Amino acid sequence: MNMTPERFAQLVEIHGSRPERWPADERIAAEAFRLADHQAQALGDAHARLESLLDALPVPAMPGLEQRVLQRAANLTRDSLLDRALDWLLPHSDRLLAWIWRPALVACLPLICGIYMANFFSFGIPGQELAWEEELSLLALNDYAESAE
Amino acid sequence: MTDDEGLMLAIQAGDAKAYEAAIRKYLKSISHFAFRMLGNSKDTEDITQETFLRLWTHADSWQSDKASVSTWLHRITHNLCIDYLRKDKSSISSEYEDEHEGSDRPADAPEKTQQLEALRQALEGLPERQRTAIVLSHYQGFSNKEVALIMDISVDALESILARARRSLKAQLKQ
Structure with missing residues (x-):
């Protein structure tokens, strides 16, 4: 050329x-x-x-920069409890999917709380033991009525 | 699979150790690039932190067939620097001088010190794209194709920018 x-x-x-x-x-x-x-x-x-x-033309030394960047990285990668729960629930999900699931899980919380509270408090509804006794006495009445015939 | 691909796949899978390894590998290059774009340590640290934050949060968007990890990270840093420079030009300050005073390097001859000062001013006075092109090509050692990719322009456009930048620096040093 x-x-x-x-x-x-x-x-x-x-x-x-x-x-x-x-x-x-x-x-x-x-x-x-x-x-x-x-x-x-x-x-x-x-x-x-x-x-x-x-x-x-030099670039000045920036003392401690690597340490600070690594420190922030460590904070970033330390998973929160929710993150760990999400990883357990969705082990192969990507981050985007996990972020979509997060509000869904939060929305489910009231339902879970409701079920948990209902397990402990009767809110005026007769308990299972009472209902069982009532059922027994009804059965006993039935038996009595049949034998009277 | 290259080392970088392995590293990025591990980061995409949430491997904190791989993330740390990537930080150690690219920190110097990224922080020097940011410093040469911004001229002061404080903003350099902010931009460097943000670049590595995005390495973690946007790792999924890296594609091995499109850019090397280094090119991809420099592109992130470049975009952050450009955003920063466009938002707040008034805050740019140079620490080259301060550093000369405090450094352990042997003192340069007065004539060379003057030339360096003239060059520093000429570099800072270059239009943003010309300065970016010189920094990426000369200091970071990227090929013209890689620089064009980082700056998101064609190779022809980059070559025209580089030629203007070198002409301008040479002319200002002559004065």
């Missing part, structure tokens, strides 16, 4: 001065052009200086 001054300038402006970043199919021609042409050499050197200055 023929290399022109314009194409070489484009290559350096797009990919920088390091030949390993240039497109493979133009690399050999561009390197040869750089060696042969003074302007290309100067342009390549100017970009190399710019890149070396860019490399010299």
